[in-house]
Amino acid sequence: MPSPTRSFSPTRKVLILGGGNFGSCLADHLGDSDHEVFLWSRQEEVVNTLNKSHRNPAYLKDHLFSANITAVGPELPGEDLIDQMDVLLFAIPTQFLRENLTKLHLHPDREKRPLLIFVNKGIEVGTHALTLEIIADTCGAEIAKAATFISGPSFAKEIVQRQPTSVSVASFTDSEAQRAALLFHQPHFRCYTGNDPIGLELSGALKNVYAIAAGAADGLGFQNNTRAMIITRGLSEMTCIGTAYGASPLTFLGLAGVGDLFLTCSSPNSRNYTVGYRLGKGESLDSITNTLGSVAEGVTTTKGLNEIIQKLGVQAPIATTVYDVLYGGKDVQTAVRELMELPPTKELDLPPTAGGPAKQLLKKLGLD
Template sequence: MEIRKILVFGAGNFGSCLADHLADSEHTVYLWARSRDVVDSINTTHRHPKYLKEHDFPESIQAIGPELPSKEFMSEMDVLLFAVPTQYLRNALLDIKDRLDDENLPLLIFVNKGIETGTRALTLEIIADTLGKAAAKTATFLSGPSFAKEIVQRQPTQVSVSSLSIEHAQRTAEVFHQPWFRCYTGDDPIGVELAGALKNVYAIAAGIADGLGYQNNTRAGLITRCLAEMTRVGCAYGASPLTFLSLAGVGDLFLTCSSRNSRNYTVGYRLGQGEKLDVIIDTLGSVAEGVATAQGLHEIIERLGAEAYAPIAEGVYAVLYGGQTAEEMSHWLMNQPAAQRELEIPERAAPYEAIMLKLGLEAKKTGKI
């Protein structure tokens, strides 16, 4: 295995656990944090003061920050891994743009999941807007069923790695590969991104159902219909329907919808129990990206004219932002018109054409996928 110099941006739950994994894989790892307390704690006690607090991080990890690293420092990195929440990613990339050499970019890996509120942009588009088309075309996206707590315990974990450049996806897989951590590669980053973002919204729906006291029939049926919705929205964006059968698709969906370790599931469960959203957010202790993503997804669904084939996502939005109760959402969903077709793949829609244009790529022929 080739040893690489890796800079991880973002010392939250997932960024920290991946830094731990990569350092344990003998790479040289730097972990950038915006908090001086986190930097000092990692460097002196090898403990994180907020996340994975019982875990001893490898002494080889060097935490840096809160100042951004210099251009000279970043020029020595082989890999930049971004574990920054989607809503803050655009500013983060703009902040480091002038510190990157466009002619000699390191391997860029993104593990955030979400849709940018307001712009409805995927991470692929944010990269193109900030770092340029060339960076977007070679950026890689890692996603799949991967709770941070289990990664640091070296529980066997398997994920999807996708890029428009399969060569870069393979390089990312090699960086992460260990007997306890396997990567499967693909070339559909749009599908992987959408699956990773949308499953957080659907985890809220699953939590709501459990919070209302519904049991196994409801859970199995709901998760299956969530998968159908994800696939329809993704295919309208130009994604492959097969991506939603991958680790990044059904794998991550199943994990997030069926575990109380999921922050998004927890938000839904507490909503189902009758708690108010502002109280849940204030006491959750970490970010549940599905809450913000539900807004972006609602805007996307409106733009696609897809309300009819994404009722679960619309129901979650109505509970979070429309004043609907969890019980009202449940009754509304179960009283949708009868005899609806179970599986259907829509035509590609305008957002797909816009993404391809932004990337400087030719859109594939439209029509049924």
């Protein structure tokens, strides 16, 4: 039974960029809490239909959206709208974030610009940058330092049904994480704050790669033992990669880490799991991505992650195998056999934390 909404934050003007499943879902969530919400979509039909009938014709089609949402687009909003906002929330897939951030003009002075929140879960192809770095490159270090990230086990479809859900909210700036948490916090949507945005971002991006592996195992017909193995060994790999990167290993034990890993590895509602499942059934990657109708960040993140794994020199056989299947032409059956034939190793062998890419990123942000 959904609980009533309560306002933990005064009414805010919020612009959400990205009118897909998650952007629309969060617009609905905030509209329901009486915030004044603007939702940017680059799809004209989405803008018109949302404004006319509070329905999104492309995503979450069955849902009647909050009347407190005004859809805007298809052009990216200009300063006239942005300057009025208390909050800007980015629900744009990672590969398109840089091009959009470059076009926005944000005031460097904290008092004169909105709170910035990011909910995408991926690594940029080519640069293998996290979102923090994309923000630093496009908007400057001061803005990146104050940016806030939300991640955790949260299917859009279940949030709009107001099913009890919890997420992690992280920023280097505690006050910004607190503000974002209070904005979203509801009796049916709990927010927990933290100060390891690098670990939180890596958690959200990496779990998508392991969800592809778990889906593939299910598609091949394997059952519970195999899925439990992928989730647990996936968590171990994520923690090792994250620690070598310079994140806190504890972050991977939170909602954004094991919480979201568990969710996406065990549900056909996950797009990443679905990509894996269909690969396991023998379909080609091109055919799957051309018909999925929505973004599966794990497909592109697998590329960036593979480069990160090589650079860090850590052992991450499941992630490497997903890369070989997606981009190296390895068939799924052979991939499973080769993984199972690996010699025994220590269950958890955490690498040292010092000196990873996080150190360079912190330096870029002036936080070293």
